[in-house]
Amino acid sequence: MPALNRSRALLLAAFSAGALVLTSVPALADNGYGDGGAQHSDPDQQATANGQDLTAAVKIDTSKNSQDPEAGPLAPVSNWKPPACWYAPTYTPAEFKKLEEHTWSLESTGYQWDAEQRDKYAGGKPYKDFNKDKAGKGFWWTSDVNRSFPPGWDSCTKEPFWVDKGDPPPVPDSQAAATPEDLAHIAYGFVHVPDTKVTLAPAGATKVNLPTWVWLDKTAFKPVSVTATLANYNISSTVTATPQSLKIEPGTADAQLFPASGECTFVNGSIGTPYAKGDADKTPPCGVTYLRASGNNGPFKLKATITWKITWTGTGTAGGTLPDGAFGNTQDVTVDEIQAINR
Known part of the structure; x- marks a missing residue:
């Protein structure tokens, strides 16, 4: 299954389970990718808030945006653009296991695909039991997209991957929501003016x-x-x-x-x-x-x-x-x- 379809399948599975997860992400350290701890959100709690767009592990607060019904997004005057998509630390091992096993229970992605994913994330090829032995030592990272800047799904197609605390993610800096500057770039894409x-x-x-x-x-x-805030971590x-x-x-x-x-x-x-x-x-x-x-x-x-x-x-x-x-x-x-x- 293409990574694009997989991302959508995971999203649909999350909604069908009644859960859009706000998950923990690493606090900043000198290397920019952090080593701090945090309280994790409840994966069974629906994440909604007035004036907020909840996107994977990044929470976007738009309550101070323009309230003009004709408001629109800014076009940068240079060749620079806000990121169309990004990767962020999204799931603890227990959260990711719950989501994946629910997806497999729906049998919507096909036996062969499910079997390959079980081998990959649970069977030791290369991850064993969703890295539960590393609980508290890292996070599962996933991609997210700013719907205002298509085709974001085409730019971040990497399947969920594990990153130990303190290690940089194996993606370009421009696609990692791991530092305050990264979050600023993401927030830019959600600014609406009158x-x-x-x-x-x-x-x-x-x-x-x-x-x-x-x-x-x-x-x-x-x-x-x-x-823009990395959920449950005081980084914004x-x-x-x-x-x-x-x-x-x-x-x-x-x-x-x-x-x-x-x-x-x-x-x-x-x-x-x-x-x-x-x-x-x-x-x-x-x-x-x-x-x-x-x-x-x-x-x-x-x-x-x-x-x-x-x-x-x-x-x-x-x-x-x-x-x-x-x-x-x-x-x-x-x-x-x-x-x-x-x-």
Whole structure:
């Protein structure tokens, strides 16, 4: 059975047993992979929590994410991406044995496959009785995937494997959820920020050669954060996204931007200045003047993209920065000619 199908079979088996396991993981040591002890969670306890996405041994707290119904994930402005999948210490020997034996009892993976797995994990080829003689000395590691970044299942296909405490896992550093920095990278992929729809004045159709003021509701654009924790171990990282600037793209080359770069910066948590009566002839701190009408081809597609600065802090470390993220959207702008009255 391919590793992908096996992972799904194990997941289905866990749910059918009424158990999604939050399991223990090693605390950090100088080598980055730890040697500490912990209390293990009950494998028969359903793991659910408000504002939390429980993913294998990594718990994701999204309660401080944006609550905007149109919120979306950040796109890193560089070639870096959050990990699509990772490996984490997930099961004690007793927990893994219970899960595997339940899977075999369902007879859903086929006799030959089950026999091979019994030999591998229980029969000494190479593991004996799920390493129960090593209880408290290590953990079974499994893969998990961030569903926002497919095809994660295709990148982490290694079957469950054992790692002694203090030993690094036999996978690339970028795929191991074993340090605070690893957790920060994982948390980045779960950050959601509010929609970038801006307020325009005039609110309806604007006019050729008249400035259109652009601003954002500052109450909607505050820092958001996500925390990733290795369950049952006091190891966690919090990623915080803080809005930095708004880039305006008017949807046509026939436009003048304010400022000329089209980059409006946040000042005191706000972008731009709300239009006030009497400001029609003033230059907006953030805005655009269209130099031609949108015409019969339909409205211009004004794109507003916010750049968010990403920082992180973690257990035992001051943390640092990760690549900036961006989230943008488009909205229609109708531009009419100014109608002159001939007498």
